[in-house]
Amino acid sequence: MGFNVHTITTDRTKQFCHFIKTLRYEDIPPAVIERAKMMIMQTVGVSLCSAELKQVRDAMDIAIExxxxxxxxxxxxxxxxxVSWEAAAFAAGTMGDMLDWEDCSVTGHPSATIICTAIIGAEVLKKSGQEMLTAVVAGYEAYQRIALxxxxxxxxxxxxxNLAVLMKLMDLDELKMNQAFGIGTACAIINTNIHEITMSDSLDYLYGYRAENTVTMIKTAVAGIENMEDAFDDPTAYLVHCGYQEPEWLTKxxxxxxxxxxxxxxxxxxxNVFVQTYAELATKLVTKCAFDPDQIQEIIVRPSVAFRHWSSETGYDSVTQAQFSIPYGVACAMYHPEPGALWYQPETMKDPRIIALMQKVQADGFVKMEGLKIIKDLIDxxxxxxxxxxxxxxxxxxxESAFTHPGHPHYMLTRDAFKDRFRLETKRVLSPERAEAVIEYICHLEDKQDASGLPALLF
Known part of the structure; x- marks a missing residue:
């Protein structure tokens, strides 16, 4: 044990590191492996789809530089x-969240960086498909448990x-894993949601920063540091700075x-997660009933979500503003029922028809969800x-009505549905033949002795 001025009375950090170290592909249930594959497919698809947007092209330019x-x-x-490992991670992490289309857990978007960290790490380190999938599962366990x-x-x-993914891919010993988590706690940032206050698209870069930074963090742990252990047990290291503390989640x-x-x-x-079901309803209605959105008098949503029910009379400059607006999601889905990067091109966000239709989306009451459990309540x-x-x-x-939309844990997409979504997401970036090759590769990832071939298919 490293030097620490505090008395450590628990061993949760050590238990967690031991779990990651000893986790084997054979120990993971087939349903979990299947979900990991589908999350790889989904995240790669939405990442590639985002390549049409300026901010992603900017991220690529930065990566080249x-x-x-x-x-x-x-x-x-x-x-x-x-490009370098860090540069590729920065670009892919930014791409993963750019369209807000990857996933949502009770605490954020793990897939945006866990998936790119695993794919790029396996490419650089020449790891097998089974090793990649095991690392992905370890990454989700670390993300969700530490977040909860x-x-x-x-x-x-x-x-x-990300650190858990890289620990597993690099086969770190448990001491170095413990120290790497210590580095992570030192680099974790304060509880702030300024991106939501300002509606800045810099939120997407944050995922790129995290993917880039953790490559450097893990390299420093491999090179060797002293102490920095037991960060989730030390009474002052991490949890005390969080909004609430339920440390039992780490090992439960x-x-x-x-x-x-x-x-x-x-x-x-x-x-945004709170816009999903409303976009689903809008698309179902306009597709099934084949009406002209220009002839709509009024759209009533019952109930809406108060902190997502806003609209603009001039359109949006920020992609985040549009993604977080139920009226925009409804209006855009009516005019563009096939989703893609088109939803967030400047001309779409300023389209006079969409702006006019947004003003016709009215709320008949609001969902009553309060406190920090709001997304957990949604997922539950x-x-x-x-x-x-x-x-x-x-x-x-x-x-039209619905409790939820496809992709909810209680209404999960089938493998065929994930494939269809991937084809839709990548239709403007990959040829049909290349898209099918990626689908086939991911669906049989466990058979790949060297999974570094996947990135070669992603352009």
Whole structure:
């Protein structure tokens, strides 16, 4: 044990490191392996889809600049050029969250960085498909458990998920794992949601920063540091700085309760988690009833979500603003029922037809969810049925309802549905033949002795 001025009375950090070290592919239930594959497919798909947006092109340019004068070992997704490990992680982490289409757990978006960390790490380290999948599962366990143990900043948890992935891929000993988690706690950021206050698209870069930073963190742990151990047991190291503390989550049913199976909601639409079901209803209605959105008199949503029910009379400059707006999600889905990066191009967010339709989306009451458990309540199914009524100018009415949308833990997508979503997400980036090759590769990932071939298919 390293030097520490405090008395350590628990061993949760050591238990967790031991779990990661000893986790074997054969120990993971087939259903969990399948979910890990599908999360890889979903996250790769939405990442590639985002390549059409300016901020992602900016992230790629930054990645190239980070690797100036040297060809690296990692592939820049949707581009194909070789860059450094850190640079590739920065770009892919940014891409993963850009469309807000990857996933949502009770605490944020683990897939945005866990998946890219695993794929790029396996590429650089020449790891097998089974090793990659095992690392992905370890990453989700670390992310979810540490996040549930104490509320911090939304992207701080990604640090711990990424570190767990890299610990597993690099086969660190348990002492170095413990120290790496200590580095992660020192780098975790304060509990702030300034991105939501300001509606800044810098939120997407935060995921890129976390993916990039953790590569450097793990390298320093491998090189060797002293002390920095037992960060989740030390009374002043991490949990005391969080919004609440439930440290028992770190080891509760560890190895028997797999967190990605019931704590992870897969996004069906490129929008905030509270916009999902409303976008689903809008698309169902306009597709099934084939009405002209220009002829809509009024759209009633019952109930809405108060802190997501806003609209603009001038459109949006920020992608985040649009993603977090139920009226925008409804109006955009009516005019563009096939989702993609088009939803967040500047001309779409300023489209006069969408702006006009946003003003017609009215709330008939609001969902009553309070406190820090709001997303957990949503994932647990503790939310009311939602209705959408479309009233046309000629007096015709159309109605649709749903408790939730495809991708919810209680309404999970099938493998075929994940495949179809991937084809949709990548249709403007990959050829149909290349998309099918990626699908086939991911579905048989456990058979790959060297999984570094996957990034070569992602452009």
């Amino acid at each position: 980070m690797s100036a004068g040297k060809e690296g070992d990692a592939t820049l997704w949707a581009d194909g050029r070789k 143990a104490g509320r911090s900043n939304i992207t701080s948890y990604n640090i711990f998920g 049913d560890l190895g028997s309760h797999w967190m990605m199976m019931d704590m992870l909601l897969v996004k069906h639409w490129p929008a 199914g503790k939310h009311p049925e939602k209705f959408m009524i479309v009233r046309m100018k000629d007096g015709t009415e159309y109605e």
